[in-house]
Amino acid sequence: MHDHGPSWGWSGVHVVTNESFAGAPVEADPDTMRAMLDRSLQATRFEIEFGR
Numbered sequence: 192m193h194d195h196g197p198s199w200g201w202s203g204v205h206v207v208t209n210e211s212f213a214g215a216p217v218e219a220d221p222d223t224m225r226a227m228l229d230r231s232l233q234a235t236r237f238e239i240e241f242g243r
Contacts (some may be wrong), residue, residue: 208232 217224 212224212228
């Protein structure tokens, strides 16, 4: 599960995340799952900074 959303702070928008990767897919290939999470966070940051 990957749940994220914007949160307003004194210096702008901050992304608050709550990740929970577990189970057979993660155990079978943790490196790929970590890469997927990283890409998701990068895409979220891009959307917030540039409005898609």
